[in-house]
């Protein structure tokens with residue numbers, strides 16, 4: 075198995091492409107073209123090759139290169155002064171002084187002179203210190219940076235791996251170890267004095283060799299599967315006369331043991347230059363971001379900036395604008411409103427330094443403060459008003475929503491009607507009830523149109539009267555909907571008058587269809603129940619009624635025989651015959667009357683309320699109960715007050731009540747043996763002008779324990795009764811707007827009575 079050979083050339087090309095893209099977007103964002111200065115001292119041929127390479131690649135990725143070739147005997151001072159100029163030159167974002175430098179020049183001083191922001195080698199102590207303390211967003215030495223990228227091409231995560239760095243130079247070994255440490259490797263650094271190097275190598279998951287000692291690491295020194303990074307580059311002469319580059323690792327051996335390995339050449343080397351490009355781009359980007367004008371500073375810090383003499387080099391001298399316009403005095407104040415920076419006040423004077431004296435600044439700042447204060451006051455006022463308005467609007471919106479919902483739920487719509495203008499406004503629910511599409515205004519005609527034809531005249535009349543009198547009104551009418559269905563509407567309206575001729579109605583319309591239908595159903599079932607109980611009562615009376623009918627029939631038969639006899643005489647006695655015939659007719663009528671009443675009572679009819687004479691209604695029932703009373707030895711007496719006013723009622727239903735009360739009274743006296751059984755049916759006008767009908771018996775009376783229940787449905791004291799009688803009676807009387815109740819008599823027995831309002835003939 076051989077190791078994966080990490081292709082430094084390919085990855086370096088990748089890095090260069092990224093850099094080229096970065097340069098393009100930096101330019102697009104208005105940044106300056108990145109520039110790299112390469113300083114070469116002396117004539118070292120290898121260095122010339124490298125530098126030429128760097129310059130070429132710089133141009134390739136779209137950056138500018140500046141090459142400075144100095145003689146080998148250049149003074150340190152001259153070199154440092156060149157560096158100073160390069161530091162100040164805004165076209166230059168990166169400075170690289172190629173190593174090695176001649177002996178007479180102190181490389182550390184050179185490195186320390188390079189502006190840390192332009193130190194693309196990452197050798198300046200400030201950058202070294204930053205990397206050493208884990209600040210990775212700074213310029214990082216190129217070779218270790220490239221190595222990390224190579225390692226990452228084979229490892230997603232190297233945290234926890236054992237890493238051995240051989241070589242402890244400031245250029246490679248030490249920063250390398252820092253980067254590996256930062257990536258959470260367990261890092262060892264080996265150097266010339268390290269003992270048992272091979273054994274240490276065999277422990278390393280990641281082996282970075284940077285000594286410049288060819289063949290230092292053999293295959294046997296590599297931990298199987300380890301990642302081997304060979305930084306070393308040594309040019310060795312070959313027998314052919316040509317030279318070739320070798321690394322520190324015996325590649326042919328190590329490639330058989332390692333998991334991944336970099337070749338030399340084509341490994342770390344190309345990465346170093348690619349990372350130099352990347353560092354130069356980073357430096358240029360940082361410079362663009364830092365293009366800190368005074369304005370930017372003010373915006374960022376909200377502190378005012380004053381430059382008394384802008385021609386003197388200062389923090390803002392690098393500002394593009396300052397460089398081009400050379401203002402002499404600059405004052406920049408933040409304009410803050412409601413803790414928000416809304417702008418900056420920028421004043422400059424291109425003629426004199428010290429134009430913005432402290433007292434002038436104070437005046438400016440004070441007036442700005444005054445304006446701010448006033449703004450603050452206005453702002454908070456507006457803010458408060460806004461909040462208040464929002465709250466009110468929200469409340470209104472919510473209550474509107476509640477109202478609409480309530481209208482929908484209660485099927486009640488509202489309306490407004492201005493009589494003078496004829497303008498009518500409907501709520502959504504009103505539109506729904508009338509089944510019209512929503513419209514901004516409505517006419518009286520629309521209401522009339524929708525009204526059931528049978529009710530139209532009445533509705534029109536109500537509306538006309540309301541418009542004329544300007545008085546509250548309420549009416550109930552039906553709507554005939556487009557689909558042919560009928561709706562029952564109840565409308566009430568209240569008149570408001572703010573001027574004598576200016577009447578406005580505010581009202582509500584309720585769809586009471588469901589209520590009316592329920593009432594109708596209830597009335598129907600009550601009528602049916604009443605009919606059934608009526609038949610039951612009549613059923614109980616069958617025997618006595620049959621007897622009651624039989625009697626006139628028997629009389630008729632007897633009279634018929636008498637007639638035949640009188641006619642059979644030699645001289646027929648016609649006077650007698652006539653007398654008998656009259657008797658027959660009257661008895662026939664009597665029987666017929668009973669049958670007729672029976673038929674009326676047993677018929678199932680709609681309720682028909684008419685003005686009727688209650689005495690007459692009572693009298694008609696007597697023949698039906700006459701025989702029953704006789705048979706049970708009850709004396710039945712009528713005490714009917716003459717000239718009673720008519721009552722409005724359904725004859726059959728009221729007669730059902732009367733007959734029920736009489737039958738109950740008769741039954742209540744059945745157990746009575748020690749006294750006479752008297753039943754009195756009385757009619758009279760009571761003190762309050764009501765027509766009163768009372769049925770008084772001398773029976774067993776009402777058990778006080780039952781007094782409350784006797785009118786309840788299903789309550790009965792009779793063994794065979796259904797218990798519907800009194801409950802139906804009461805509902806009939808209540809339907810007539812009257813009252814039915816029972817009292818105990820002073821003597822034995824009880825009195826059941828009902829009271830009805832006299833019927834007012836409608837005045838036409």
Ligand SMILES: NC(=O)C1=CN([C@@H]2O[C@H](COP(=O)(O)OP(=O)(O)OC[C@H]3O[C@@H](n4cnc5c(N)ncnc54)[C@H](OP(=O)(O)O)[C@@H]3O)[C@@H](O)[C@H]2O)C=CC1
Pocket residue numbers: 217240241242243244245246247264265266267268271284285286287290305306307308342343344346
């Ligand atoms: N590919 C690339 O881009 C680059 C390649 N290089 C190459 O990397 C190599 C190292 O460069 P650089 O760090 O600048 O060189 P230096 O000479 O500055 O450092 C060499 C380091 O290796 C250590 N060392 C030397 N011999 C041994 C040994 N036998 N066993 C253990 N440690 C040893 C030294 O230890 P001590 O400190 O005790 O002397 C020293 O720390 C060179 O071949 C150089 O050409 C360098 C830079 C970039």
Ligand SMILES: Nc1nc(=O)c2c([nH]1)NC[C@@H]1CN(c3ccc(C(=O)N[C@@H](CCC(=O)O)C(=O)O)cc3)C=[N+]21
Pocket residue numbers: 123124127170171172173174195216217307319338339340341342343344346347
């Ligand atoms: N201030 C400074 N910064 C440096 O980064 C720096 C320096 N001085 N001095 C010298 C070392 C060495 N160095 C290399 C750069 C590229 C290759 C490189 O491209 N190598 C190719 C081969 C190049 C060739 O053909 O010679 C490769 O390994 O494939 C090698 C080595 C940067 N160094």
